[in-house]
Amino acid sequence: MVAVVLPIGHYLGQFFTSEQAEDPESHEVRIGEDVFQLSAAEYVVWGLAHSELETLQHTKPSRTAVESQARELGVADPTTAFSDLTEQGLLAQVMPVGNTVRRFAEQHQVKPLSLGLGNTAEQLGTLTLGHPEQPRIGVGYEVYRVWSFCAHYDSLWETCTALAEPTETEQTSTDPNFLVNSFFDVLPALVSVSCVYIDRRRS
Amino acid sequence: MTSTIIPVGQFIGAFSMPAVDEAHQPQAAYSVRLGTSTLDLNEQEFGVWVLARGLLEDQQKPVSAASLRSLVRRADLDDATPTIAALIARRLLTRVMPVGQAARQFCEAHQLMPLGVGLGNNRAELLRFTVGNPEFPRAHVTAAIYDLWAFSALSASLWLACEQAAKLDEEISALDLAKLVVQALPALLATDAAYIDVCSTTLSGKTS
Numbered sequence: 088m089v090a091v092v093l094p095i096g097h098y099l100g101q102f103f104t105s106e107q108a109e110d111p112e113s114h115e116v117r118i119g120e121d122v123f124q125l126s127a128a129e130y131v132v133w134g135l136a137h138s139e140l141e142t143l144q145h146t147k148p149s150r151t152a153v154e155s156q157a158r159e160l161g162v163a164d165p166t167t168a169f170s171d172l173t174e175q176g177l178l179a180q181v182m183p184v185g186n187t188v189r190r191f192a193e194q195h196q197v198k199p200l201s202l203g204l205g206n207t208a209e210q211l212g213t214l215t216l217g218h219p220e221q222p223r224i225g226v227g228y229e230v231y232r233v234w235s236f237c238a239h240y241d242s243l244w245e246t247c248t249a250l251a252e253p254t255e256t257e258q259t260s261t262d263p264n265f266l267v268n269s270f271f272d273v274l275p276a277l278v279s280v281s282c283v284y285i286d287r288r289r290s
Numbered sequence: 291m292t293s294t295i296i297p298v299g300q301f302i303g304a305f306s307m308p309a310v311d312e313a314h315q316p317q318a319a320y321s322v323r324l325g326t327s328t329l330d331l332n333e334q335e336f337g338v339w340v341l342a343r344g345l346l347e348d349q350q351k352p353v354s355a356a357s358l359r360s361l362v363r364r365a366d367l368d369d370a371t372p373t374i375a376a377l378i379a380r381r382l383l384t385r386v387m388p389v390g391q392a393a394r395q396f397c398e399a400h401q402l403m404p405l406g407v408g409l410g411n412n413r414a415e416l417l418r419f420t421v422g423n424p425e426f427p428r429a430h431v432t433a434a435i436y437d438l439w440a441f442s443a444l445s446a447s448l449w450l451a452c453e454q455a456a457k458l459d460e461e462i463s464a465l466d467l468a469k470l471v472v473q474a475l476p477a478l479l480a481t482d483a484a485y486i487d488v489c490s491t492t493l494s495g496k497t498s
Binding site for chain 1 (some may be wrong): 300301303304306320321407410411412414419420423425440443482487
């Protein structure tokens, strides 16, 4: 089994500080209250960790795959860039088994970056995320519900435990582990289409 | 001076539900999350709520009750007056004067939540920052609003976010930032670059 690579942080864009500059001085990413300035090589590696929806249908992003793609794009030393990003908390590697997913969910929060677009009469069980001019991904009800509420809670795990509380309508599973595992399975795809970003948990 | 109407809540979708029987059409409901509650809106309510975000082509213009009624009329919906009152009662709309203490009170009761990523600036316009997605740049804002937008989700209220930002910039007070962000909201909301939520501390609902 291979650890899944996930990019952490909210991308804040390229920053130019001079009208004469050919390239941006840096690419900035916020994690919690910290802003990290990524070099060009780090930005490529961090960007590749977002993967692509089409690729994710076959395989989840691994360190080997990210470094190999970075090398193809001209990054001379992707291994060092990957290690530096990991050390700064900008990349996470999560084995999708046992309590590892729960620990990741306890330490991180997920924030939506798009709207919910709901379902259609033809496909009642598929809920779409994106923007009206750009629907991006369809997910199942449990994942949609976690996505809808995750902005409110301090961590992904807290979201899942709150939603697992029994309600009168019993709309979702009452097992937070089931919810968190279901959500984690789709998380790389949600990240790849910019429907969410991952931040460290709110303290 | 006219107060600005602000839509509150995260839009989580239009939901089709199967018809109860053959005599009835399939039903649709629009859902908005406010804190830990999801609220269902009918077509008229959703029309008024979504038009309160303003139009893309007029994104710099604040939406007033009068301009909202006019937008609703043009959309062929029913008279907006009772719907606006009902949505205000449900906290899905709020009114704010973009001045002094009124802006502060709005910021104390609400959170600004970013949608989309930051796209930074470019060398031709160093002081103009863009929010959106790489293929869909959506809103253009000043450096002060960009910073506030980028960090706003960390604070329990928009006012605390303004206070935090003011600590890092001697030239602007939290109150001035509160006024500026209220003035910038039409552009942020019309373009889906952000949404407004109610503060956790002012919540009384339960997860539905």
